[in-house]
Amino acid sequence: EPEVTQTPSHQVTQMGQEVILRCVPISNHLYFYWYRQILGQKVEFLVSFYNNEISEKSEIFDDQFSVERPDGSNFTLKIRSTKLEDSAMYFCASGEVEQYFGPGTRLTVT
Amino acid sequence: GENVEQHPSTLSVQEGDSAVIKCTYSDSASNYFPWYKQELGKGPQLIIDIRSNVGEKKDQRIAVTLNKTAKHFSLHITETQPEDSAVYFCAARGAAGNKLTFGGGTRVLVKP
Numbered sequence: 150e151p152e153v154t155q156t157p158s159h160q161v162t163q164m165g166q167e168v169i170l171r172c173v174p175i176s177n178h179l180y181f182y183w184y185r186q187i188l189g190q191k192v193e194f195l196v197s198f199y200n201n202e203i204s205e206k207s208e209i210f211d212d213q214f215s216v217e218r219p220d221g222s223n224f225t226l227k228i229r230s231t232k233l234e235d236s237a238m239y240f241c242a243s244g245e246v247e248q249y250f251g252p253g254t255r256l257t258v259t
Numbered sequence: 260g261e262n263v264e265q266h267p268s269t270l271s272v273q274e275g276d277s278a279v280i281k282c283t284y285s286d287s288a289s290n291y292f293p294w295y296k297q298e299l300g301k302g303p304q305l306i307i308d309i310r311s312n313v314g315e316k317k318d319q320r321i322a323v324t325l326n327k328t329a330k331h332f333s334l335h336i337t338e339t340q341p342e343d344s345a346v347y348f349c350a351a352r353g354a355a356g357n358k359l360t361f362g363g364g365t366r367v368l369v370k371p
Contacts, residue, residue, distance in 0.1 A: 153302070155302075180357060182357070182358075184359075190363075191361050191362070191363050191364070192303065192348060192350075192359075192361040193361070194358045194359060194360065197356065197357055197358060204356065204357075205356045205357070205358055207358075240302055240303070245357065246291060246352075246357070247293065247305055247308060248293070248305070248357070248359060249305060250295070250302040250303045250304070250305075251302050252300075252301055252302040253301075253302050
């Protein structure tokens, strides 16, 4: 059964550093998303991506965030200058109506 | 924007009993309501969903009901088993775009 994969599973970085979280969506899907979940809080939408451009983004997705589909299979989330409050689980998802989630990347900013 | 509230936050049931989780949403234009199950260390797994033109949907031991007038929807798990123990999330999708707004989650513990 096809699934969304994410790497790395855990990333530790220092405040101010750049991180790139990687995702491989389900191969025939055209819509991709990033969500995050801060410990103990709700899963929050960050951004959706379709046809090589952002289709929707939340208030959280400010200028320090960017997304890219660098090739036919990968979908990345870049955080330019990490802050302590960026520590969270980051989930990638794909699918137009039914969204299928990856296992997540735990980002720890120290 | 959309707001989704979920209750209860924790639910403990005896194996074989039923479990019910309820969610309310605020945007009357929302038209798609998925439920996800999240096991420890894994991502949310889509287990069932319902669209706004349907009042009820069932898949084996799980069912979802939707009351559009009251803006609430519920997940029902019958004959619970220990492997049903997990965190369950409801979500809603608005009329414009594909963004999902999630409830706060319900931790379900099925006691053998």
